[in-house]
Amino acid sequence: MTHQPQIQIPATYMRGGTSKGVFFKLTDLPEYAQQPGSKRDALLLRVIGSPDPYGKHTDGMGGATSSTSKTVILSASERDGYDVDYLFGQVAIDKPFVDWSGNCGNLTAAVGAFAITNGLVDPSRVPENGIAEIRIWQVNIQKAIIAHVPMTDGNVQETGDFELDGVTFPAAEVKIEFLDPADSEKALFPTGNLVDTLNVPEFGSIEATMINAGIPTIFVNAEDIGYTGTELQDDINADAVALAKFESLRAHGAVRMGLINDVGEAVSRQHTPKIAFVAPPRSYSASSGKDIAAEDIDVLVRAMSMGKLHHAMMGTAAVAIGTAASIKGTLVNQAAGGKDRESVVFGHPSGTLKVGAKATKQGAQWEVEKAIMSRSARVLMHGFVHIPQE
Template structure:
């Protein structure tokens, strides 16, 4: 019986922040997958092992969570003032689609290291020792990210003492600057708050009318108060991810928020746009035990935040959602800002299921509208494996 042989494609498996993904240079992809479309999506689905009705991604590189079902395509940038173009694809676990609607802030930490190591950054811009500044064009959302990548003896430094809650081992620190992170695409019209308000009454049939902060910064995000939906803000994954009714309520909030933000035209479109917007709930500081067993006290943090990604409570915090948290915290009157105690602030430390994270942002009002110039946070990244990924030749 005829069969199709496997082909091999140069690839690197990397951790960035609290996520993992398969990284490709655009030039290394099969010709049909070098342009957006069905062939590219089919290839990436097969690489990751989706769609998988068992929900395990056993026959691919995915690891059955939204944090590990990710792909990245990088190329030299022709855009002035940038070194590399970065395209992120969030691969659905059980459905046959790749969501290109947003960025992954965690994997953003791995883009600079990969770009340097794979010849995508002009060698003259990379010091032998010190810090290389890599200017990244985030193609999904049309934004600039500046990565500060440590270098030692002419190579990217990956090991170090920087600790990140949600990541088991310490590594080298990569500082990221998300420039002008308020989204300008997806129908937001350039407004950080697409409804024109820092807090709205969001009507969600079957759930109720909730106070909500809907923001486009880092990634479109819908924030609600934890106590309004029956939570404390100290929950870990098991408290929510095994509760089908709770997940359905969160999806309803997300879908109605997307509609209100102008990201979709009908509620039906939310099903094929799982990556954005995110939905998160916030609460004032309280002590809890993180998933690692680490004790987090109320004095360690400014507020509590829990966020869902691809229909599940995230084990830590998405990097892009952290940008949204920092931006909202810096904007007086948002639910995030109020949970953190209100008033003006340029940085916030929040508690998430794996521990704590600090993110900084500077917001200002210009002609009556809030704007933020950049958000800053530190992550780490490391190459886990490099070589070739193999897929059946007829998979795309």
Template sequence: MSHPPQLRIPATYMRGGTSKGVFFRLEDLPARAQAPGPARDALLLRVIGSPDPYGKHTDGMGGATSSTSKVVIIAKSAQPGHDVDYLYGQVPINDAFIDWSGNCGNLSSAVGPFAIANGMIDPARVPENGLCTVRIWQANIGKTIVAHVPVTDGAVQETGDFELDGVTFPAAEVQLEFIDPADEGEGEGGGAMFPTGNLVDDLDVPGVGIFRATMINAGVPVVFVDAAALGYDGTELQGAINEDKAALAKLEAIRAHGAVRMGLVADAAQAAARPLTPKIAFVAPPKDYLSSSGKPVRAADIDLLARAMSMGKLHHAMMGTASVAIAAAAAVPGTVVNAAAGGGTREVVVFGHPSGTLRVGAELKLADGQWSATKAIMSRSARVLMEGVVRVPGDSF
């Protein structure tokens, strides 16, 4: 019996924001995995080590959490005015598919550094010292991200003193601009920031209840509900949610029915096939609490509390794309998020999440009675953890 050798595929393991994933140049993938389809998905699933019934990713590069089970493919951009195309895949731990339906805002911060380090940016545009601007085409949702990457002595600067709650060590700050961040959408409200046409809807979830919800499409589609309606106060950490099977089932049911109302799926049962989007999050007015690291978070230092689910579990911090949605929703009077923040208008919001706090800004406009986001701004950091080759059994795809 013959046993095929392992393939050696150039790859870079990177942290971006509070996430990490395996980055590939499109040209480095095997030919049959360079195009979308079963071969590509099978290869990348094997890289991560999914599906894993043990839930550990022992035989792959995944970290067995939604924040650490990710793949990224980068290519020279075919889009005018852009440097690179960025394709993101969220890899479930226990299921044999990859969700390509949305973006990862955290890993977006690693795309610019990767592109510069891999010679994908014209050297004439890379300063000896200063900021290098990288224009990124987010291929999953067809949107532009502008990354401002620090460069020192002609190379990407990765170390620094920028601290990000949810990340243990400081690093260099990468500023991100999400341009026109509303997802294109797939249903009746496709492209609209509020796809149902309302700032607040009564979302009827059979067997669970009726929830006042703001369903917004900015950065990523998100269903926002009041923490109090779920019996929470918004200070919950991962253990309070992730160890409660009934709570997880309730939140997933709300998410699934929100997906239907947002026009993302035709039936709630179909939501299981796209766990990445929409997100579900709950918000509450400010309150003192201790973050997951034991760091005190003072109510006086934040505008609201926010907790979000990622791939069926409470996120340990906050997804970058959901942060965009929080900023956009907080800026619009009348939304559930704006009410939690105390009402009024605002261009910048600071919210408390399980790992600490985050500041994010959004620029919005109101025209003909319709709100739209023109830009969202936040800072993250990124760092190469390992680079070289990843090995994959030759018969795995």
């Protein structure tokens, strides 16, 4: 029996923030995958190694976690005032499904570096030394992002002494600005309320703050669902019953936010919304063994991603945290002490993170100018990925 040889596609494997993924130039993809659709999805699934009933991604580039089953497609922007168009695909691990409904804030930190290195940015906009301000159009959510990429002797600087909890080694700092991070087609608070009551069969009636900033996110109080806010991954991810309860909470919240019409539709929208639970500061030991003191943080936050507790914090969820913390009356702001603030330091399973955001009320609606955080990024491998022919 004759079999076709594999095809090879130029690709770069990059870490951005606490995530990593496979990056492609749009024009390097096979012609049939340069347009959205089932053929592109099938290609990306094969690259990552999904669906994998063993949950290991042994036969692909994925890492069998929500943080490592990611793909990025970049192209020179066709929009005036932008350098690069950034499209993100979250690949499911155990299902033949690529979710295009949201952004990855962590991998955003790597977009500018890839764009510069791969000739997607006008050289006149990139200094020999200093900071290149790369203007990114995030295609999934139709939003602008500015990445501040350090340059040394004409090359992207990847090494440095910036430490990011959840990442083992230090690297160069990349400041990210998420401009107008709220969904422009939806209200910042889709129900019109800072706090709502959600009725979820597994939890009963609980309070929730539902917000469209960075990524649609549902915040609940840790105490209301039986947690302290100091949990690490194994405390939740090894509990199948708990995971099912979180998914039910996510589905009911998605309906309330107007993202889906029925809880049954949540299975085809795994990437959004996110579920996060918050609590006032208390000391705990991070997953690395690092001691986090209560006085060094403003609030505790734990977040679910693709059905599991995230090992650190999604960048887009951090935008939602910073935005909600800046608005008095939300559950996040209440857990952080209930005062006016333009930045917040939150504790997550791997350590701490500071994010800044400023929200203002225009009439009856809240608006957010931008949210800012620092991440790091670097190339892990560059070359070709190989997959069987279509």
